[in-house]
Amino acid sequence: MNVSKTLTKFVRYIVLVIFFCLYILPFILVVLNSLKERTEIISNPLSMPKSFNLANYFSAMEKMNFAHSFMNSLIITVFSVALITIFSAMTAYVFVRMQNKLNKFLFFLMVASMIIPFQAIMIPLVQIYGSIGFLNSKWALIYMYIGFGASLAVFIYHGLIKSIPLELEEAAMIDGASRLQIFFQVVFPLLKPTTMTIVILNVLWIWNDFLLPSLVLIKPEERTLPLSTFYFFGTYSVDYGLLMAGLVVTIIPVIIVYLFTQRYIIQGVMNGSIK
Amino acid sequence: MSSQKFFDRLKVQLLFSGPTLFAFFTVVILPFLYGIYLTFTNWDGVSTSHSFVGMKNYLAVLDDAAFWTSLYKTMKYVLLTVILINVVGFFLAYMLTTEIRAKNLFRAGFFTPNLIGGIILGFLWQFIFSNVLVYIGEHFKIGIFSSSWLADPDKAFWTLVIVTTWQYSGYMMVIYIAGLMNIPKELLEAASIDGANAFVRLRKIILPLMVPSFIVCVFLSLQRGFMVYDLNVALTNGGPYKSTQLVSMYVYQKAFLSQKYGAGQAEAFVLFLIVAIVTLIQVYVSKKREVEA
Numbered sequence: 001m002n003v004s005k006t007l008t009k010f011v012r013y014i015v016l017v018i019f020f021c022l023y024i025l026p027f028i029l030v031v032l033n034s035l036k037e038r039t040e041i042i043s044n045p046l047s048m049p050k051s052f053n054l055a056n057y058f059s060a061m062e063k064m065n066f067a068h069s070f071m072n073s074l075i076i077t078v079f080s081v082a083l084i085t086i087f088s089a090m091t092a093y094v095f096v097r098m099q100n101k102l103n104k105f106l107f108f109l110m111v112a113s114m115i116i117p118f119q120a121i122m123i124p125l126v127q128i129y130g131s132i133g134f135l136n137s138k139w140a141l142i143y144m145y146i147g148f149g150a151s152l153a154v155f156i157y158h159g160l161i162k163s164i165p166l167e168l169e170e171a172a173m174i175d176g177a178s179r180l181q182i183f184f185q186v187v188f189p190l191l192k193p194t195t196m197t198i199v200i201l202n203v204l205w206i207w208n209d210f211l212l213p214s215l216v217l218i219k220p221e222e223r224t225l226p227l228s229t230f231y232f233f234g235t236y237s238v239d240y241g242l243l244m245a246g247l248v249v250t251i252i253p254v255i256i257v258y259l260f261t262q263r264y265i266i267q268g269v270m271n272g273s274i275k
Numbered sequence: 276m277s278s279q280k281f282f283d284r285l286k287v288q289l290l291f292s293g294p295t296l297f298a299f300f301t302v303v304i305l306p307f308l309y310g311i312y313l314t315f316t317n318w319d320g321v322s323t324s325h326s327f328v329g330m331k332n333y334l335a336v337l338d339d340a341a342f343w344t345s346l347y348k349t350m351k352y353v354l355l356t357v358i359l360i361n362v363v364g365f366f367l368a369y370m371l372t373t374e375i376r377a378k379n380l381f382r383a384g385f386f387t388p389n390l391i392g393g394i395i396l397g398f399l400w401q402f403i404f405s406n407v408l409v410y411i412g413e414h415f416k417i418g419i420f421s422s423s424w425l426a427d428p429d430k431a432f433w434t435l436v437i438v439t440t441w442q443y444s445g446y447m448m449v450i451y452i453a454g455l456m457n458i459p460k461e462l463l464e465a466a467s468i469d470g471a472n473a474f475v476r477l478r479k480i481i482l483p484l485m486v487p488s489f490i491v492c493v494f495l496s497l498q499r500g501f502m503v504y505d506l507n508v509a510l511t512n513g514g515p516y517k518s519t520q521l522v523s524m525y526v527y528q529k530a531f532l533s534q535k536y537g538a539g540q541a542e543a544f545v546l547f548l549i550v551a552i553v554t555l556i557q558v559y560v561s562k563k564r565e566v567e568a
Contacts, residue, residue: 009375016370020384023445027387029407030399045407083294091295094288103288106296113303115554117502119523120547121303123530123540124310127318147302150295179287208392210505211527226394230509233398240402247399254390262383265390269446270453273491 027251034244041240056245063236064246068221069228070253073207076138076224080145081202085195087146088153093183095154096161107158110151118148118211126215141216145206153198156272160194161187193271200268207254225250314541325537332541341517342542345525346549352435352521353500359440360496361489364447369477371448372455382452385445393442397509400438401425404510428518431511435503435519438510443499447492454488455481483564490561494554501550522546 033041034056035049061067095107125144126135134140164187172182188195210226217223223231232246258265314332318325336342367385371378388396405423412420424430458481466476504523507513513520513528520528526546530539 012370012373012375016367016375016381019367020381023385023387023441026399026403029403033402041406045402045410087295087298090291094291098284098288103292106292109304110299113299113307115551116303116307117498117543117547117550119502119504119526120543121306121310122527123536123543124306124313125302126531127313127536128306128309143298144302146295147298147300150299151303154295180290183291204390208390208394210392210394210508215531226392226505229398230394233509240406243398244402247395250395251391255387258383258387258390263379266382266386266449269386269449273450273453273488273495 030244030247030251034241034248036241038239038241041244056241057249060232060242060246061249063242064228064232064249065220065223066225066228066249069223069225072138072222073224073226076141076145076213077203077206079138080142080149080206081199083142083146084149084153084202085198088150088198089157089188089191089195090183091150092154092157092161093187095158107154111155114151114155122211122215129216135216136219136222138217138222141213144212144216148212149202149205153202156194156198157191160191164190196264197268197271200265201272204265310540311544313537314544316537318536328537332537335538336541336545339538339542342522342525342529345520345522346546348432348519349501349522352432352439352503353497355436356439356443356500357493357496359436360443360447361492363440363444364492365451365485367444367448368451368455369481372452382449385448387445388442389446393503393505394509396438396442397506400434401510404434425511426515428515431515431519434510435506435521438506439500439503442506443496447496450492450495451485451488454485458484486561486565490558490565493557493561497554497557498550501546501553 029045032049033045035051035053036047037053040047040050095103129135129140129144168186168190169182172186177185208226209224210230213224213227214230217227220231229246229250233243236242315327315329316325317328317331367381371381375381404425408420409423411417412422424434462480463476466480471479502523503521504527507519507521507524511519513524522542523546526539526543529542530536533539
């Protein structure tokens with residue numbers, strides 16, 4: 001009995017280790033090859049680099065205009081996520097606290113709209129905003145993210161706000177606090193765990209999004225990281241060492257953040273799925 | 276209700292929901308409705324005027340064999356990825372909820388691909404399929420890898436399926452772990468005492484109680500599958516010979532490269548109907564299978 005139990009445990013462990021390698025090895029291969037010369041890669045992509053040469057990194061960062069697109073991505077992600085979170089929490093709050101036919105309908109409409117694939121909207125979206133000259137700016141993109149991100153965030157907040165007892169707010173109301181004060185001082189702090197979830201889901205989406213920014217941001221100086229990676233690969237398609245270095249520099253910041261926030265991110269995804 | 280009170284309420288309503296609703300209506304609802312209108316016109320994306328063409332675009336959709344081929348491939352891709360993502364995701368979650376060391380390390384590792392965008396993952400795997408695996412194939416004489424999978428239409432399709440499974444199974448794993456941890460321990464212990472082995476416990480207790488998690492995960496993987504674009508562009512770019520052009524990419528090219536906006540939008544609208552019908556059926560059918568613990 002005990003022997004077979006130890007054996008199953010051992011087999012289980014081996015299987016997990018194999019899977020783990022499959023999930024991590026691709027990243028390691030990229031790092032390995034990012035340190036090599038093109039000829040070295042072609043002759044053997046599995047070999048260890050002959051020297052520890054960071055030249056590819058500097059060259060890739062310069063050619064991708066890395067610092068600039070990193071900042072673009074950062075600005076877009078920070079503003080979009082902050083605004084989605086605050087606006088959606090406020091909207092969910094009125095939908096719960098001021099239940100009337102209109103709000104019920106609006107809430108239903110937002111939930112129903114989640115089924116619309118982005119592809120069904122992109123053509124008219126580009127047409128409408130192109131014709132009023134609203135494309136090609138970070139702020140237009142941030143504005144669109146609020147529109148696209150609001151539904152899910154309102155939906156998740158709505159479920160939680162329903163469970164907050166009204167008495168908490170009534171006490172504050174008697175003290176003469178305005179609705180806005182009540183919301184920001186009483187309700188919003190209570191939503192913190194959900195806010196974490198919404199922030200995480202939206203950061204993962206917006207930081208990595210490609211299709212919407214590729215339609216909205218046409219000028220090279222407005223490019224986000226996924227966009228500049230895309231054009232970089234189009235331009236230097238055979239210089240493998242350089243390309244791999246480009247991938248590494250875009251992946252590294254994410255991995256560093258992940259090392260510190262890993263538990264929160266996984267918790268956030270868990271909470272976001274329970275509907 | 277006095278009018279003063281009415282205006283107070285209106286003020287609160289506008290202050291709290293105004294910004295969100297304005298963005299939502301102008302970014303989602305308005306383009307969606309305008310898109311339906313576009314499908315009845317012959318707009319080319321450049322000219323300032325366009326005329327009404329009735330059902331012509333929809334009839335063109337029916338005639339567009341390339342569209343249906345890409346839709347068929349997308350369906351095949353969605354079916355395969357939904358199954359594989361969820362089987363692998365559930366399997367990993369099941370293994371990680373048993374007694375095992377270094378759970379957090381495994382969990383964090385399997386989730387890693389979800390942090391990185393499809394464009395970057397696509398380029399990463401492009402290098403692996405066309406350089407690393409080809410090298411392994413030639414060096415160790417493994418026939419199946421000796422030529423690049425990306426150069427062969429059938430194998431290129433499978434690269435998309437494999438990378439998608441690799442990319443999303445860790446995400447679904449996390450959701451399944453949450454579900455598995457919610458299964459009451461007493462229930463499983465009671466079954467063990469009654470002589471149910473691991474397989475019977477899985478089949479009779481765990482799977483039925485996991486239906487809500489399956490609904491969420493299948494829904495998410497269905498939607499992601501139908502909407503895949505980044506990975507398609509970066510990994511295969513639709514090739515070789517447009518053999519792996521999935522529907523999202525097809526619609527994109529039709530509208531923005533061939534400048535057939537009306538026809539492209541009609542195809543996008545057909546895609547919307549299919550996605551809506553498939554996901555509604557999925558949620559409806561699986562809701563009926565839910566059981567209480």
